[in-house]
Amino acid sequence: MRTSVPVKVLAQLSCRNLWRHRRRNAMLLGAIVIAVAFVLLANSLLRGWQAQMLDTVVANLTGHVKVLAPGYRDDPSIQRSFLLPADYQPELPGVDGWASRVRVPGVILSERDTRGVQLVGVDPAQELEISFLADVAVEGDFLESPTDRRVLIGAALADQLETAVGRRIVLMTQGSDGRNREAGYRVAGTYRASSSSLEKVFVFTGREVLQDLLGSPAVTELSIKLVENGQRSVARDILQRQFAAQEASTWDELEPMAASMFRFVDTAMLIWFSIMMAALAFGLVNTLVTAVMERTRELGMLRAIGMQPGVVLIQVVMECLMIVSLGVLLGIGCGVLAVRSLSEGIDLSQWTAGIESYYMGSLLIPVLLPYDILRVLGLSLLFGLLASVFPAWRAVRVEPLDAMRR
Amino acid sequence: MDAHDYVVQCHGLERTYHDDGVPVHALAGVDFEVEKGDFVSLAGPSGSGKSTLLNCIGGLDRATAGTVTVGGVDLASLSSAELAELRLRRVGFVFQSYNLIPVLSARENVEFIMQLQGVHADQRRRDALAMLDSLGIGELADRRPGELSGGQQQRVAVARAIVSKPVLLLADEPSANLDSHTTAELLQLLADINRERGMTIITATHDPAVMAFARRRIGLQDGRIVSDLRDEGAGG
Ligand SMILES: Nc1ncnc2c1ncn2[C@@H]1O[C@H](COP(=O)(O)OP(=O)(O)OP(=O)(O)O)[C@@H](O)[C@H]1O
Ligand SMILES: [Mg+2]
Numbered sequence: 001m002r003t004s005v006p007v008k009v010l011a012q013l014s015c016r017n018l019w020r021h022r023r024r025n026a027m028l029l030g031a032i033v034i035a036v037a038f039v040l041l042a043n044s045l046l047r048g049w050q051a052q053m054l055d056t057v058v059a060n061l062t063g064h065v066k067v068l069a070p071g072y073r074d075d076p077s078i079q080r081s082f083l084l085p086a087d088y089q090p091e092l093p094g095v096d097g098w099a100s101r102v103r104v105p106g107v108i109l110s111e112r113d114t115r116g117v118q119l120v121g122v123d124p125a126q127e128l129e130i131s132f133l134a135d136v137a138v139e140g141d142f143l144e145s146p147t148d149r150r151v152l153i154g155a156a157l158a159d160q161l162e163t164a165v166g167r168r169i170v171l172m173t174q175g176s177d178g179r180n181r182e183a184g185y186r187v188a189g190t191y192r193a194s195s196s197s198l199e200k201v202f203v204f205t206g207r208e209v210l211q212d213l214l215g216s217p218a219v220t221e222l223s224i225k226l227v228e229n230g231q232r233s234v235a236r237d238i239l240q241r242q243f244a245a246q247e248a249s250t251w252d253e254l255e256p257m258a259a260s261m262f263r264f265v266d267t268a269m270l271i272w273f274s275i276m277m278a279a280l281a282f283g284l285v286n287t288l289v290t291a292v293m294e295r296t297r298e299l300g301m302l303r304a305i306g307m308q309p310g311v312v313l314i315q316v317v318m319e320c321l322m323i324v325s326l327g328v329l330l331g332i333g334c335g336v337l338a339v340r341s342l343s344e345g346i347d348l349s350q351w352t353a354g355i356e357s358y359y360m361g362s363l364l365i366p367v368l369l370p371y372d373i374l375r376v377l378g379l380s381l382l383f384g385l386l387a388s389v390f391p392a393w394r395a396v397r398v399e400p401l402d403a404m405r406r
Numbered sequence: 407m408d409a410h411d412y413v414v415q416c417h418g419l420e421r422t423y424h425d426d427g428v429p430v431h432a433l434a435g436v437d438f439e440v441e442k443g444d445f446v447s448l449a450g451p452s453g454s455g456k457s458t459l460l461n462c463i464g465g466l467d468r469a470t471a472g473t474v475t476v477g478g479v480d481l482a483s484l485s486s487a488e489l490a491e492l493r494l495r496r497v498g499f500v501f502q503s504y505n506l507i508p509v510l511s512a513r514e515n516v517e518f519i520m521q522l523q524g525v526h527a528d529q530r531r532r533d534a535l536a537m538l539d540s541l542g543i544g545e546l547a548d549r550r551p552g553e554l555s556g557g558q559q560q561r562v563a564v565a566r567a568i569v570s571k572p573v574l575l576l577a578d579e580p581s582a583n584l585d586s587h588t589t590a591e592l593l594q595l596l597a598d599i600n601r602e603r604g605m606t607i608i609t610a611t612h613d614p615a616v617m618a619f620a621r622r623r624i625g626l627q628d629g630r631i632v633s634d635l636r637d638e639g640a641g642g
Pocket of ligand 1: 423424425430431432450451452453454455456457458459612
């Protein structure tokens with residue numbers, strides 16, 4: 001007849017042992033709680049950064065998915081364009097907003113200076129749905145329609161050109177026939193974006209106005225913002241079928257820098273997690289080994305009276321897992337509270353100038369994903385289990401007689 | 407004689423330790439049998455091999471040569487898990503000290519071994535309390551070892567060792583940490599258990615008082631039996 005494992009009494013024994021050394025175990029518990037809470041907090045800050053990165057990339061006229069004419073990415077010009085029906089509406093699920101644009105390189109001239117820029121012909125109503133223009137502060141007027149004959153330029157560009165709202169500027173670019181075209185426009189307004197590089201690059205005017213200048217009814221891009229970032233590949237494939245002659249791409253294909261940054265943050269999360277957990281496991285193993293060593297005689301006696309080594313092992317592992325699970329649960333609780341308390345976001349404005357290039361805005365809002373909580377929970381318990389196996393193994397490695405002689 | 411009349415049989419039992427390469431013959435050829443219901447004391451100077459002999463009989467130590475059988479089973483044929491099982495179900499141990507789990511009460515300590523054996527909760531509780539009562543420490547059932555005197559702790563240890571009715575009780579210097587009065591009480595207890603329950607008991611001791619309570623006194627020296635005296639009148 002084999003002995004069954006008396007789980008209840010082992011659990012009771014574990015609880016009593018933990019309580020017996022409550023001061024030491026409280027410290028251990030505290031360390032676990034702090035480590036897990038920090039991991040979760042760091043995780044959600046990094047996720048917040050990722051979310052911001054994504055928002056920035058999507059808003060900077062990229063969208064989650066975009067349709068471009070073949071070759072446009074290497075040589076952006078009105079020759080590489082496509083026609084969109086006047087009543088076009090995207091036919092795919094999960095669309096949050098969309099915009100069709102004409103976007104070509106050009107030159108802007110004021111009385112004072114000349115700059116190379118991107119000329120973007122837009123439908124202002126569409127842009128308010130999907131691009132950074134929804135968030136900019138405008139001095140003067142925003143564009144009113146796709147036929148608005150004025151321009152909206154960045155505040156930084158206005159400074160460089162020494163021009164202002166209501167003044168006239170000239171746009172120059174290559175038309176669809178390959179000849180240079182130019183025309184004069186009045187500045188409707190100047191915008192302030194989160195980054196001055198945006199302000200210096202993009203010059204907006206009505207889409208049809210720019211099409212007139214270029215002598216083409218075509219658009220150069222169709223940009224779509226999705227509700228779910230995760231659906232971008234599906235959306236791309238659908239668009240590719242609908243626009244068989246064009247090229248549909250996702251944001252990470254269009255912005256490889258941003259995409260690798262995005263993945264780097266994923267890696268950073270794992271590295272941070274591993275460091276914290278390794279430190280914790282080290283402390284855990286130390287404490288548990290001490291706890292087990294103190295009980296060498298007791299465990300030797302238990303084995304001498306017939307407790308199987310496996311049962312001793314289970315008891316020690318159980319004891320470790322109890323404190324680890326309690327610590328992990330409390331740690332997750334504290335982590336969630338910490339994240340909640342930062343839900344207004346962390347003001348990074350004094351640092352942002354330096355980190356703008358990493359797609360970070362001035363306000364970092366932590367993002368807590370259920371997936372991350374589950375991952376922290378699962379991995380910490382796994383670490384705890386691994387950390388408890390060594391002390392438990394030490395406990396049963398000693399022969400009962402040797403253990404009792406100590 | 408039929409082998410089944412013997413609880414323990416040792417033949418040519420040797421146990422050699424290696425102390426830094428130097429062989430130490432803790433047992434150098436021991437032959438003896440213990441009949442069911444006997445009360446045997448092993449006596450002899452320190453280092454004569456008393457503990458080693460008890461440990462070999464209890465399956466805590468393995469013989470270097472010779473055989474040990476307990477209840478007719480040759481211990482050499484058992485795996486270490488099977489030896490643990492044997493100790494759990496057929497042999498009761500009382501050690502010199504550290505017999506009890508410090509975080510469990512007296513009753514829980516007694517129940518613990520039954521829990522390992524898979525005895526049902528009701529029966530466990532009943533048996534444990536009855537056992538503590540019959541050893542005169544029923545009112546201490548809820549105290550932890552740290553709240554008991556040395557003699558009381560050893561009584562709990564005896565209760566723990568015999569509660570599940572092993573065929574054999576092994577006690578290695580059970581009185582080493584006790585004063586003479588408490589020792590006498592503990593021995594009286596063992597003698598009563600031996601007489602009333604017919605439990606086979608083997609103790610190892612230096613203590614002449616302990617020897618007086620036993621029915622059979624085996625003298626050991628340098629790992630060999632040097633005397634074997636039977637006193638039919640003693641034990642009560
Ligand atoms: N694990 C061991 N390693 C080496 N030598 C040992 C070991 N255990 C016992 N011995 C030796 O074996 C001999 C017998 O020891 P044992 O403990 O059986 O004696 P004992 O009669 O119980 O002595 P005591 O009365 O002091 O308890 C001694 O010489 C001892 O030093
Ligand atoms: Mg001894």
